[in-house]
Amino acid sequence: MGKRVTLFITMLLAISSLAYAQDIVVKGVIKDKQNQTLPGASVLLKGSQNGTVTDVDGNYSLSVPNAQAVLVFSFIGYGSQEVIVGNQTQINITMAADQRSLDEVIVIGYGTQKRGDVTTSIASVNTKDIEERPILQAAQALQGKAAGVQVTQPSGKPGAALSIRVRGATSVQAGNEPLYVIDGVPTMDTRDLNVNDIESIQVLKDASSAAIYGARASNGVVIITTKRGKANQSQVSFGAYYGFSNIAKKIDVLNPQQYAALMNEMGNNVTVGNETTDWTKEVFTTGQNQNYQLSFSGGTDKSKYFVSGAISQDDGIIKPASYKRYSFRANLDNQIKSWFKLTTNFSYANAKIRDVKDNNNAGRNAVVLGTLGAPPTMGIYSEHPVRGTIFSTNPLKAGWDNPLAAMFGPTQATKDNRIFGNVIGDITLAKGLFVRSNFGIDYMNHSNDYYLDPYRTTEGWGTDGNTHGFANATRSNSFTYLWENTLNYEKSVEKHNFSALAGTTVQKNNWNNSYIAGRDFPADGIVKTINAANEITDAYTEQSEWFLNSYLGRVMYNFDSKYLVTANFRADGSSKLAKGNQWGFFPSVSAGWRISAEPFMQDVKFINDLKLRGGWGQNGNQEGLANYASYGLNRYTRRTATTPPSGPAVTGPEYAPNPDLKWETTTQTNIGVDVSMLQGKLTLTADAYLKKTNDLLLNVPLPNTSGYSYIPRNSGKLENKGLEFVLSTVNFDKSDFQWNTDFNIAFNRNKITNLQLSKVYRYADVEGRSDQIIILQEGASLGTFYGYVSDGVNPETGDIIYRDVNNDGAFTPQDRTILGSAQPKFTYGMNNTLTYKSFNLSFLFQGSQGNKAFNASRLETEGMYDSKNQSTEVLRRWQKPGDVTDIPRATDGNVNNSLISSRFVENASFLRLKSATISYNLDREWASKIKLSRASVYVTAQNLLTFTKYKGFDPEVNAFTSSGATLGIDYGTYPVSRAFVVGLNVQF
Template identity: 50%
Template sequence: MKKGTSSGRFIHLSIKFSILLMLFTALRVQAKDINGLTVAQNASENREIRVAGKVTGANDEPLSGVSVREKGTSSGTSTDNNGMYALTVDNNAILQFSYIGYETQEVPVSGQSVINVKLVVATKQMEQVVVIGYGTQNRRNVTGSISTVHAEDFENRPIFSTAQAIQGKAAGVQVTQPSGKPGTDFSVRIRGTSSINANNDPLYVIDGVQTTDTRGLNTNDIETIQILKDAASTAIYGARAAGGVVIITTKRGRSNQSLVSFNTYVGFSKVVNTIDVLNTPQYRELMEEVLGPGTVDPSITTNTNWVDEVFNTGVNQNYQASVSGGSDKAQYFLSMGYLKDKGVVEPARFDRYSVRLNLDNKVKSWLKVNANLNYIRSSFRNTLDNLSSGRGGVILSALNTPPFLNVYKSDGSGQFDPNPFQPSWENPVAYQSRDERSKDNRFLGNLGADISFARFLSYKANFAVDISNTQFDSFIDPFRTSYGRQQNGIGTARRDNLFTWLWENTLNYNQKFGSHNVIALGGISIQEKRLDNAYVEAQDYPSIPGVQTINVANQINNAGTTASESALASFFGRLLYDYNSKYLFTAAFRYDGSSKLAEGNQWQFFPSFSGGWRISSEPFMQGVDFINDLKLRVGWGQTGNQEGLGDYAWRGLFNTTRKPVTNPLSGPAIYRNTIENPDLKWETTTQTNIGLDAAILNHKVNITADAYWKKTKDLLLAIPLPNTVGVGSNVFDRNDGVLENKGFELAISSPIIDRSDLKWNADFNISFNDNEIKELGLNKIYDFATVYSNNQQVIRVTPGQPLGAFYGYISEGVDPATGKLVFRDLNDDKIITPDDRTFIGYALPKFIYGLTTALTYKNFDLNVFFQGVQGNDIFNATRVDLEGMFDSKNQSTVVLNRWKTPGQVTDIPKANDPDNYKNSTRFIENGSYLRLKSLTLAYNFNKDLVQKLHLQKLMLYVTGQNVFTITDYSGFDPEVNAFGSNSKGTEIGVDYGTYPQTRTFIFGLNVDF
């Protein structure tokens, strides 16, 4: 019955479908007949007409290369150099006028023979203005290599530094966080490392204030970050631009738009990876092999997990508030912020208070004045790391301290339990009790005036200061630690005062001549810097709890004051020319003089030239519809470097030191500190850049590609001198060598989906760089990066190699017969000597990359940021202390597989062998990684609810930082450098008990009133 019913329904449906199909076919036939009749009727009415006219831009300038098409057909043409066109079309046709950077217009012909059109600049194109040196430029006319990071790219990410904001966001920019310690400096390298001993950090320009330190800058105040990478972009900063230039523009008030914002978040951090070490029974067995039987009392059952004692949960807090607004004549922006970052390993902590006031005032129609005032107070408590357990390193001490020890003595004295094998090797909690703290008060500000003499001529003045005073204090109490009792307490106090002022004046010319646009700039700059320092070190404190001041100490070990000054004077200029945005040319120069160099070498000229060709504006490209914009860029220029030199680098200086007061008859000792070098001159980097910018598929895919070649000559090197020379610093500054970087960068961005309820954007960048030392003069070999435990330097600098080249022995495993490591005999002399060492790894990566994707669906925002490094090695010096098995240090559980009996096959050698801790490939590891750096999910409350609460915006978000990392590295974290951010290019890629990075989960709130 059911089957028959189903069949009947199917028949009925088939009949209905057939009837509908026939009706549809009949209607189509009728429609064709009617359409054919209409076409026939209109054919008699249509006729062709010749249409001509002129196309101009916003300022009535003629536009050449404008596409003029008859809509719906392939018929079309383009305007000539005078903006004129002519085309034969149907009388009822619609003409489409399209041009890059302008809104497309459609005009019905309707029998007109003359149609003149004035195109309107597209809104998005108008907004794409980039900040360049001493001015701005439309993005589409830029001929240099510039990357831009906007506030919205990081505003929902809880970051505390400018370097974090640009990490993984710009092609050719490598940002490394050398450790997870709160307040740590970042390493920023733009297009590789260009110097050996001089400064490789970029120059930062914050609203006209030039500096090399942005740690105190509140990232919530940032509006945009422009990264100038090639010499054509940076040469206008001359002497300070060899490492690239980062221009930071902070937020400003807007006319008739009052806004109150409050942002806050709280986060919790934990160490992701841990390193397992031996427990007490395992340690006892090892010590019998290393130090002999009975070393550890068998009756001891204490098993302290020092990693658990040291590593805790870190807490991050941030509170930001700002108000902005103004009238047509005056605008203001005021912000205040407090940041607290308490690390996972105490006592590390970073606190920052910041206040910013930006003012803009149009005093007269011809006069504008502005002020940018920023005060930052930061404090930092240090946890000693990047040190062995014998020198105060907390991280290595947590791994190396014998597990049978307790935190405190059992006698109730409050003293830390001493190490019976080496009393000066404190347990990690004892090292944590050391009090090292610093406080910094800093003011950055500038006052500016802009005077318009005419529509095309203006003058701008800028006076800026950077003032800071830093207070550093350290103290080890005279009672709780073994070292403190030996010294009866020891304290250090240092005070640094830095004052820098900058005075700049520029004259600006901007004029259009038909299709020709000329922008010219000329200026002068004067900068002076003075540093004053005072320090004192004392010991022998009274045993009074809480008393740490130097004045109560009974013995002064060392004390002194220093002062130094330096100055830069500069003349600079730039010419920007474009012909109808099709042919572009830029020339810039800077003439710098430095007081750090001797007369005759003080001044240097730094020129640059670049050009651009908008290929897509040529007539032969008008039929290529899938290409919206195509521009070729070529640039060449030179920049300088003298940042790594001392203020009196070329002079021969003397120094004095006072011996301890225990011998009051000993007066000051005078010794030579440096040797003069009147031939010392600028380090110069020459760079060539070829780039291509393309927008395709209706601007759905935007591509920027650059290839560059950088050559640095006259490298500033600190030449080591024999001790017999008797120079205090044992170095001699000299120009000596050539360094080369070659690379390729690719950036792709795409608004994949752009609908009212769903938006999806993706940005990807990848950068390749090849670094090589081409020449060294006086010395051919320099060794750097000493590992304390074996007293060997692991990095060698020599011609033909890149910076960061690891040097040591090639380990070929463990001899099953003897348990000894087998090293390759490179010179085949049947014995292993230092001559058998070679290059065993490279710290610089082959390429770096970043991927950011942002998805918005209704009220939800999802932002995912991946960052990666590929092809670099890490020298894991931590393993020297954890797998060396050469003294009483506790070891990792890896050594449980050590060789013990003849014939045993293993890759871990026997204990207590001096070969175990030689620098070799045994400690070289692959440092490549792919990291989900940030994952943010945000919810924006409905507008109706927000308006009821009298708000403009209400958003909650949760963020995960360092969510996961894909890597083969065995240490705490592959993003590491034991020698810190290190502005020099020599000591990189070494892990030696470095404060580890953490995984952090953060909960935040953003409110706009």
């Protein structure tokens, strides 16, 4: 009997196996919730390449191997669905709006959260186009992409840092840049980060989202997560691009004949000889951009890896300015035990920067204004009876080198070696209870060497002919370590979801620096190190350190993702402040209400998700504080040695000590709404905020009788308030053609609301003028221009008419007034992506409206007071009584017609086509034939078009970056270039 049963069972299994071995044909139709068919929807057999797409009527037919097969249904803009075939041969699908954006897990401070449950203002930046744009810094990926995040490129010099303002500037003398957190390690500099390694970027904009970072978060927090390997998905990726760049706009200057006529009009005897030079053509050349990236990723469920290496180079449009970087990254994930995971992030970068001098006048060897101001009647080289062929100098101005001498005379290079990374241990103590320990380091080795050839340049010899070359060398090391320990608890009971976080963190930095300078080098110029100098002119070493100790906590609760509450708290203690003021406390709270989940919204079909949220919190600004800001430090100056030696003389403290000094505190309130409509085809986010900074750090001037020049003091208040809107739309979505648009716009108003003790501060000196360009006073914004009002040119005298503002009948300094502000009324960005079959077109517009710029370059190019060449604008100059023009007469040595005035304040609003890319993706079937999983080629134009009324090279400029008050000043700044690149991306 048993044998018969066994035989019967065996036969059943065999029949079952045979049945499962036969293919099953599954058919069906795919529709949306409006009962409209979806042509071009994808149907894929999970775990294979077997699949199909629906026809024009939404129908499909697919053969599957057995009843255990799983079909994956997907369509752009809709959530994917998985269905087990079983005994079904007809499977009809109704697809709902894509809710993945709500269920997507995003990175927040010290953790993650579902996007739909976020109660704060966080901007997620799409990084998909990074690999198709010639960008070298992470900040460039933010330009035009996030509302309220203003990214400007104050200089086009290769390797120059970008400037980021999150909801406006919050400080005058402390830092205004956001805090960056890369894979859990905070830093203030991301220039060494390979942008192709970036997986995601989140910007914490309001205080309730950033308060978990406490004393460093008043300017916002940018969280960057790098790429990681995926289990059972081994992949090799290679990307390369090559391109060229050129100057986007020229400023025309006088030709030799026009220049000679102007000089002779000014009383100088200038003739046009055989030697003439077009300095703009000689200086502004074609730059080159290139990048090569190779990465490997993959692994198993227990061990995953991502390893990458890249070489990036940017040769500027003004030689020899260049930036070259070698970078390497290794990200490892190891599940050592079921309860223990070890994560390692390691990166190394080697960067070399060659600089050229800008942001100064032509007489200080600043190349940009030197190019515009160099006499066109002068040749590049001249013969010296002793030194032979040397760079020529301005014959009308002794000691002024030509711009090529400023470019190629010095040998200069900056080298940085940086190691950055961390090791994270995650331990599961019990269900829902986790502990994390994070140890990170940031080590920077910096060197700078400068050598001025005594043989090839005039400056190297000095005005007395005895300097004989000059060199200096700087060496510095910075080491920062971070150790964080956090405990996280998560618990869900039916519809109640709760999580709590508590932790401690310590961070310490040690920095040291050495400097030496010498002069009087051998004339052959072979040895360029300072050991060849006959005289050491200066030498010193210095060191400092800071320490930050913190305690943090967070509680999050939501009921069915309908009612949401989050509370944060952080306490920071800083070594930068004196006892009694070392600790700061930074709380925040936020709440959200998903209105769309309420019963009364169930009949509103066109709204898929509607959430109202609000938050309040406080942040600090520790980054702007000097390491020993509250202590009065002595200054030492070398003097002639005595016998017996007594050491250098103390010249007194630099500033008065202030034991009551504390960091700035920014309090911010935010209200926002998130809406998703029309099955996810339209999403809208709107925010309103009020951001107040108290205890504003200022260097308050003191009377000379005090013995100090100033005292650092918490001495003011500042306010930012604004509105932000983000709109994303699916404009067209068919099987062969898709078109998506992302638009953002932000309005911000910045104002100084209170100044104590000193009521007026002045910033931004320009050589040759006794006045500063910027004023800081109550009621005005940062970046406010101050000077005289120009009412045009007097037709009888040819001089500028300056307005008698105070009506006292005289022209005096009391007639100066506010001339405008560099603060924009609003900034905006719009990105469009169009896809047709295998072709993709994307273009990003970026704009700023209502901001002014002070074109200090025109002080020199339209001043007509010395021997510098001028722009062609001066061809309209006043020359005789009765001339009606806006350009005054030429003078010799008199700068009264080019005082700091409204004449040089210009409308700097602009609309820029920041990038445009067209790409082609090789058909997967063709790619697989050559052993590729993906292959694409692309052509990108960067800064292709700029629409503006600004007369300078570029409206997005700032020559003075040391202070938050000095914005929008153009003073011979290295212009931003226009770039064209062609690239290739392949995956194996």
